Amino acid sequence: MLRAFCIANKRGEILFITIFEPLVTKAIFDPFLSELSSSPHGDPPPFFTKEDHKYVYVFRDDLYWACVVSQNSLTDECGPLLMTESLSQLHQVCSTLCGALTQHSITANATLIMEIVQETMNGGFVQMQTADKLQSCIYSTVVAPKETSALTSVPGLFGIEKSAPCTAAQQSSLAVDSSKRELYVDVVEKVWASVSSSGTVIRAEVNGSIVTRCFLPGNPVLSLMLNTQLSTTPKEGFNTGTRMSEVEFGNGVEIGSGNNGRQLSVMTVPGQEITIARYTLAPDHPHLLPFTLTSSIHSLTPSDSELRLKLTSNTGMGTVSPQVTFKTVAPVSTAAVMSQTSGPRDQVIRFSPEDKTLTWTISQFPGGSYAQAFIRLVDSGGDVSIEAGELEFEVSRWVCSGVRIERVKLNPPVDNLNKWVRYLTTSDSVSIRLS
Known part of the structure; x- marks a missing residue:
């Protein structure tokens, strides 16, 4: 018992x-x-x-x-x-x-x-x-937080498209259509971090996984060539590669002896998701977070103050964040807010008078750009401060570790094959101090 x-x-x-x-x-x-x-x-x-x-x-x-x-x-x-x-x-x-x-x-x-x-x-x-x-x-329905939506098998404009997690009742045995020959290889990472008001990363943890799913007849062997070796063994001398503290390979995964152990092979199963590897970045690995947030707050009148936020994307051109949200709590006396934004078009600032929650949401945030928000806190007091907030995000085509899939090969080869290699980074818990 x-x-x-x-x-x-x-x-x-x-x-x-x-x-x-x-x-x-x-x-x-x-x-x-x-x-x-x-x-x-x-x-x-x-x-x-x-x-x-x-x-x-x-x-x-x-x-x-x-x-x-x-x-x-x-x-x-x-x-x-x-x-x-x-x-x-x-x-x-x-x-x-x-x-x-x-x-x-x-x-x-x-x-x-x-x-x-x-x-x-x-x-x-x-x-x-x-x-x-x-x-x-089971009588309850699934609540799907935006940052933890299950990944579907449909390629989208921005990499991985998402939908609410499916239930067992919605799942059925998969019949592989011989005319539809598709292979998906996904590198997905989750980020937990604590960041100081100066932008310094106090502590960060990045957990990633390499997952594949194929819709192919038979059981071809999938071979992946990575740009770095998944290993916890420290290397001598100057090393710019990815440093891991934990690595776990899936069942049936073989590590090639050549290419410095960067080649991974596994036998595929039609319609079945296979985890090739799970890993955790080493604590001393230089963590590059996808966003940097700077803030300042100053008095406008004896009763009002202004909060200024600037969010900068560090992911570079060619990447995109379908949605980024920053949440914080305004001073208790705040009665309302007035706001103005600059940068990407789809920006929304919401204020909840009940719990004083302030939410800044940016949709379709392109990599390499920045967004600004100027928020007037009415009746908050002229001399106030806001301690911290939570940043939630999803970034397509980019991962913190820099792990990349350089080559995808099937043995025996499959004709008319559509291969999709996708990258996604999501926030698990990213806390940023503002003062």
Whole structure:
């Protein structure tokens, strides 16, 4: 039997929690989170005991899926392998029903995940379930945050087009059309960062994955040539390549002995998405964020002040951001705002009087350009300050790591093949201080 279950991020924040025993509280996971932050050699083992609590967890999509097992219960007697497999299965079900999993999508779909957990961990007793069997028991609908929309298989004008995550009920067995021969290779990265008011990156973490999906008859072998080696081994001398702290290759992926290990090969399966590699940039790698935000605030009158924002794109020509949003909280006394913008045409500034949230949204933001916003805060006071804000973005045709696909080859060759190599960077959590 299980005592509790939670989903936590790398910063030790619990995004979702379920308690199965009446006397248990959220504090039962404090030893678990403490062990994660204090472990000297990375993450602790997937099963460990601390302060008389038995913890089992798996690490998926940059999130910890953890549970507390009751002492001397049947689940405890079966061993940790049962729970690691059950947690992996729970993650797969949530990924199928919710789409791409980030801390934003977990929070937005808390009700849906609660239903899934209730079905798969009924009262703390593990139930072996799959997405197709659970679909008839799920009543909640998917909430799709813009930055975590699932990727579709349709090439768009700006690289990867997005749609709301599909549900198990909408999925069906794929019949490969022999007249439609398409291959997709996607490099997708998520960014977490904390930036000072001067623009200096205090801390950043970039997690990426290389994913392929083909619509081809048979099982041709896909070979990719990268511009850099995916390796955690430090190189001697001056090195301008990408430095990784974690690299995990998918099942069946072979690393070529030549070309300095830059060639990766895997057998394709018609219609099935295959993860070729997952990686995390090294902390000492120079993180180039796609945007730089500068701000200033000064007094206009004894009652009003003006906030000036300038957002500069660092992604270069040929790239585009379908949507960029900056959110912050205005001073409590602010009654209304008046705004003026310059730069890209599609800019909107919204103010919510209820929670004083100020939102600046830019659509179709071309790379290498900048946008400015001049916002008058009415009745905010002449001498005020705004501490920080959150930047949310999606950037097509660009990734922070600089990983590129130089060559795509199939063996045996396929005639009349349409190959799509796409790049996408999304924000997971980018906090920027303004003062």
